[in-house]
Amino acid sequence: MRILTVGAGAVGGWFGARLARAGQDVTFLVRRERAAVLRERGLRVTGLGEDLALTPELVTADALSRPYDLVLLSVKSTALDRAAKDLAPAVGPGTAIVPLLNGMAHLEHLRDRFGGAPVLGGVAKVVTTLNEHGDIVRMAPPSTVITGELDGRTSARVDAVRALLSGAGIDSPEAAAVSAAAGHPVPDAELAFTARTVTTPGSPLTPSMYRDLVAGRPTEVEHVFGDLIARARALAVHTPLLDLATLQLRVHQRRMSPEA
Known part of the structure; x- marks a missing residue:
């Protein structure tokens, strides 16, 4: 499966790095400024005892010319319109788009632009940020992507995406529809860790x-x-x-x- 990760920031960079480290065919669609940083330093992940450095496959919007099987869309909502325009050449008849943005308003935007067929629901649970060098810092354990068809039906492509994520060490529990994914219960251990972290003085979370x-x-x-x-x-x-x-x-x- 050819994967395009739109954005190589704290969220897209994290999940893209996990997939690339697992040997998947991952390309990052990035702005020229971010591409320059990644070419100089590589894609680096630190925190919680991890120290990972990859040489990522990069592409900028002007060089994007063929469809991908899976698009992981991870940008700030303020950049959504431009990102949707940039990734358009990557969307073909068999492309699945998994958006990993805060909120839900982007779903209508993506359906309007690409039609309903390519767009899946997506929920990301990860606690990461970028440091002053542009490296990804992991601050808490969750590493989860929940995805499903927007109409609630089961599908082979969702099963394939979930298997791909799980094979890279990314939790991908079953949730048939985005409404189910958005309301997916938080495991007790994860909730307890988050509560402890956010109430600890000086917590970075x-x-x-x-x-x-x-x-x-x-x-x-x-x-x-x-x-x-x-x-x-x-x-x-x-x-x-x-x-x-x-x-x-x-x-x-x-x-x-x-x-x-």
């Missing part, structure tokens, strides 16, 4: 949106919180605390992007 906020970067507020509020309104559910948090993040967003 923080949500990516929080890290973006304190670093003065744009956040995924509309893609995650805005979409969640819209879904709540459609169900007549009141979300006062979420509304307040979203308002604060929208103010931050406007400061970061005055033209928005």
Whole structure:
């Protein structure tokens, strides 16, 4: 199976590295700036006793010219539109797209662009970040991708993707539909570890949106919180605390992007 990982950051880089180390045919679609870093340093993973360095197969959008069997889409929602345009040449009649983004709003965007057939549901559970060198730092044990058909049916391609992931040491429990994947129960041990980590003084385990906020970067507020509020309104559910948090993040967003 020919695999294209769109993005080689904390999430896409992590899962792509696991697949490449397992001997799979993995190519990373990256921006020129990220390509320069990866060509100089390699794709490096550290943390929790691991020290992995790979020489990744890279491609930039201008050189992408043929379909892949599997596309792992892992970018910030703020880059989704551009990423979808860039990966278009990689999507053929038999391509499966597994999006590993926060929230769920991207599913409609991808279906509108590529049709319903290629797009699977995807949920990633991983706690990683990039350090100042652009290396991937793993901060907690989870390494899970849950995927399934959006209409809930079983399929041979989902079985094949799950087997591929499992063979690379990535947990891939069964979940027929994205709604099931999004609500997949968290194992007790994983939940307990997360609770201990986030309540320990000085813990590095923080949500990516929080890290973006304190670093003065744009956040995924509309893609995650805005979409969640819209879904709540459609169900007549009141979300006062979420509304307040979203308002604060929208103010931050406007400061970061005055033209928005």
